[in-house]
Amino acid sequence: MPEAGYHHGDLQEALIAATEAILADQGAEGFTLREAARRAGVSPAAPSHHFGNAPGLLTEVAIRGYQELGAALKQAAEKKEPLHLRLHAQGLAYVAFALKYSGRFQMMFSNKRLVAGDERLRKASRDAHREFEVVVAALVAGTPKQAKVAATVAWSTAHGFAKLALEGKFGDPGTDSGRREIMAMLRQVLEYLWPIESARR
Amino acid sequence: MPEAGYHHGDLQEALIAATEAILADQGAEGFTLREAARRAGVSPAAPSHHFGNAPGLLTEVAIRGYQELGAALKQAAEKKEPLHLRLHAQGLAYVAFALKYSGRFQMMFSNKRLVAGDERLRKASRDAHREFEVVVAALVAGTPKQAKVAATVAWSTAHGFAKLALEGKFGDPGTDSGRREIMAMLRQVLEYLWPIESARR
DNA sequence: TCTTTAACTTGACACTGTTCAGATTAGGTC
DNA sequence: GACCTAATCTGAACAGTGTCAAGTTAAAGA
Numbered sequence: 001m002p003e004a005g006y007h008h009g010d011l012q013e014a015l016i017a018a019t020e021a022i023l024a025d026q027g028a029e030g031f032t033l034r035e036a037a038r039r040a041g042v043s044p045a046a047p048s049h050h051f052g053n054a055p056g057l058l059t060e061v062a063i064r065g066y067q068e069l070g071a072a073l074k075q076a077a078e079k080k081e082p083l084h085l086r087l088h089a090q091g092l093a094y095v096a097f098a099l100k101y102s103g104r105f106q107m108m109f110s111n112k113r114l115v116a117g118d119e120r121l122r123k124a125s126r127d128a129h130r131e132f133e134v135v136v137a138a139l140v141a142g143t144p145k146q147a148k149v150a151a152t153v154a155w156s157t158a159h160g161f162a163k164l165a166l167e168g169k170f171g172d173p174g175t176d177s178g179r180r181e182i183m184a185m186l187r188q189v190l191e192y193l194w195p196i197e198s199a200r201r
Numbered sequence: 202m203p204e205a206g207y208h209h210g211d212l213q214e215a216l217i218a219a220t221e222a223i224l225a226d227q228g229a230e231g232f233t234l235r236e237a238a239r240r241a242g243v244s245p246a247a248p249s250h251h252f253g254n255a256p257g258l259l260t261e262v263a264i265r266g267y268q269e270l271g272a273a274l275k276q277a278a279e280k281k282e283p284l285h286l287r288l289h290a291q292g293l294a295y296v297a298f299a300l301k302y303s304g305r306f307q308m309m310f311s312n313k314r315l316v317a318g319d320e321r322l323r324k325a326s327r328d329a330h331r332e333f334e335v336v337v338a339a340l341v342a343g344t345p346k347q348a349k350v351a352a353t354v355a356w357s358t359a360h361g362f363a364k365l366a367l368e369g370k371f372g373d374p375g376t377d378s379g380r381r382e383i384m385a386m387l388r389q390v391l392e393y394l395w396p397i398e399s400a401r402r
Numbered sequence: 403t404c405t406t407t408a409a410c411t412t413g414a415c416a417c418t419g420t421t422c423a424g425a426t427t428a429g430g431t432c
Numbered sequence: 433g434a435c436c437t438a439a440t441c442t443g444a445a446c447a448g449t450g451t452c453a454a455g456t457t458a459a460a461g462a
Contacts, residue, residue, distance in 0.1 A: 044419080161361065
């Protein structure tokens with residue numbers, strides 16, 4: 001694990017960490033392969049031996065992002081009654097993740113920069129999405145098909161809200177007060193979609 | 202309007218058209234300023250005299266995109282009874298726009314590549330969004346604030362669904378059959394959100 | 403016609419991702 | 433311990449990018 005010398009020791013992880021750092025403080029557009037190599041203290045050509053090319057590295061980062069997101073959704077749904085609260089918690093967790101790790105989040109959903117059709121990536125994305133389904137299935141009385149539709153509604157709404165929020169449509173996501181505005185608006189949206197008290201209007 | 206000679210005649214429009222063409226057949230990531238200049242038959246430095254820089258040109262294209270999108274939403278809402286159908290039509294129009302002009306659509310919502318805080322851009326975006334509000338306000342019995350929330354729900358859902366669809370989460374948006382799958386799923390989502398027949402469950 | 407000014411080009415600079423031949427070293431084998 | 437192989441990384445190069453400063457061309461107004 002020595003960071004100096006001709007052989008890095010654990011360049012793979014160092015590059016992933018460097019990429020996440022860049023995404024964190026420069027955003028998705030700020031990433032360059034050379035900068036990642038620079039931060040890992042290695043030549044521009046080094047990453048190719050581990051990840052093939054830039055999309056290869058980014059795909060690895062995206063996979064981990066989906067796993068984190070899935071875990072956050074799972075955790076948000078635990079031990080919440082009534083069941084509606086679980087969906088609220090998941091929506092809040094989804095947007096909170098998007099705001100907190102905005103660069104990574106944006107990268108996770110920009111297929112053009114990832115390895116098109118990577119099987120592990122598809123699986124990670126599906127697994128995260130499924131976290132919505134398990135909650136929705138418990139809530140919606142209906143066929144599995146209806147549950148799938150409801151889960152798609154939940155995902156689409158959370159995702160659309162997060163994306164629009166990141167583009168500054170609901171307030172500046174770069175400031176504390178802006179983020180509070182955004183989350184307040186989100187709570188109203190969730191309440192509209194899945195009212196907590198009464199049955200749906 | 203002569204296309205040849207030292208002075209182009211109408212380079213402004215030519216560059217915008219070239220940009221839209223690139224976005225149409227290469228996608229948002231495929232755009233380069235030099236390629237736009239190339240297609241307009243002009244040197245790489247020429248665009249700067251009209252748009253300052255690449256974000257300047259892209260912002261102009263995005264503004265027109267929002268205007269088109271707003272017009273499509275407005276048109277979709279015309280002459281449809283019952284009122285729920287207007288929202289359905291708007292959702293369908295939103296996603297149809299995203300699928301048809303995917304490159305431009307993606308660019309419209311990638312602030313990092315546009316002029317941050319351009320006033321005309323903000324207005325164009327707001328105007329498009331407002332098309333949701335006018336329909337929702339007529340539908341939702343409630344305070345203006347509630348109408349705003351409902352409009353945000355509509356926008357978020359349509360936008361999220363469109364984005365996820367473009368990333369291939371509901372089928373391949375590049376094929377006819379994939380697009381049919383996507384639109385079929387969307388119809389179910391809209392029916393879940395705003396059931397046509399009965400009152401909301 | 404002359405001159406001002408807008409439009410455009412040329413050439414340069416600092417970047418980018420990727421490739422390829424070569425240098426280095428880690429780890430297993432004698 | 434010495435040797436060899438295979439993995440790892442470097443250095444230099446290439447084609448491409450956005451943008452800038454200085455120079456060239458032509459349109460428009462006096």
